[in-house]
Amino acid sequence: MPIVQREIHRFQNFLVAQGLKITNERTALVREIFSTHYHFDADELLFKMKEKSVKISRATIYRTLELLVRSGLVRRVHLGEDHYHYEYVSGNSHHDHLICTTCGSVIEFHDPSLEARQLEICERKKFTPTFHNLQILGICDACRRKGEQPASPDRVQMITEDAMQLRK
Amino acid sequence: MPIVQREIHRFQNFLVAQGLKITNERTALVREIFSTHYHFDADELLFKMKEKSVKISRATIYRTLELLVRSGLVRRVHLGEDHYHYEYVSGNSHHDHLICTTCGSVIEFHDPSLEARQLEICERKKFTPTFHNLQILGICDACRRKGEQPASPDRVQMITEDAMQLRK
């Protein structure tokens, strides 16, 4: 069974378990999220749906994202910008982010010894951790190689620009 | 020389060095920031000034905060809420935050071995870090002791509520 189908299934189970309804809008959104985007924001999603001529209102996007977060399928994260981003979880455990400030790409990593050290710190401060959030901002390998050349648009930027064009 | 005076001085040096002007508004804001608040947001600052009958517009608050960040005296941080917070730097090096999700209090810590580990991770991923950002959310010692008792207002909450009252 492809991942998308499995995740749609999981979400529907969650909905039923919560006494909520399985609607076309909700299913279409989960399909979209799990078939393409790894990291995305609400606006990107809204735009993608518009692009595909699937009419879903902004309110529904936000409402569904909230449900997805509650269901544990999706996580809401800050990626150093002034609005939230979302990423899907699909079974993988917690991870943190390296964020390239030049091209905007996001590299994930998970490091148990980093996590362990955090727990030690919490213990020392008598703090009971429930969640954490680490972003390391900097320059990715590809951008560093390109050096100081006046930013020739890379993949991520091109996507963004295309999106901007279409949005107009 | 009291800290406040020293920081006002530093900021004025920065302004002069940048060909910018030393104004009453800028000086009043730096004095306010460095004499009381450790962590604060723009709105709190705006409110505090209003309270003291020092008329400073929202635009100037934001403009001055930007200058303070550029001067390195103040840092802009995310503390798990949907708007920015600021904290003053005053010579101390980088640190990260434990944030209590019950009372909102913020505990700072600095852990060299955590930082070292982060550098190792970056090296492995060929990523050149410039900055990072770690928040650990959870429950502080005081709140944990209070257990499940329906949140009796603690210091931080009281301050917030007072502020809300006055703002009306």
Add this chain to the structure above:
DNA sequence: TGGCTATTTGAGACTAAGTCTCAGTTGCAG
């Protein structure tokens, strides 16, 4: 299958945080 009703949706008003504009004011170099 068809009706009923609680849930959901869309449209758009609203809010919060922050930015921008522009006319009037002020710091400060000469």
Add this chain to the structure above:
DNA sequence: CTGCAACTGAGACTTAGTCTCAAATAGCCA
């Protein structure tokens, strides 16, 4: 003291997100 570049305040504007309410619909039950 004067002139002008820099600054400020007021408020319009923007962006991201929330809320409201009437209309639509999922899905239970007969």
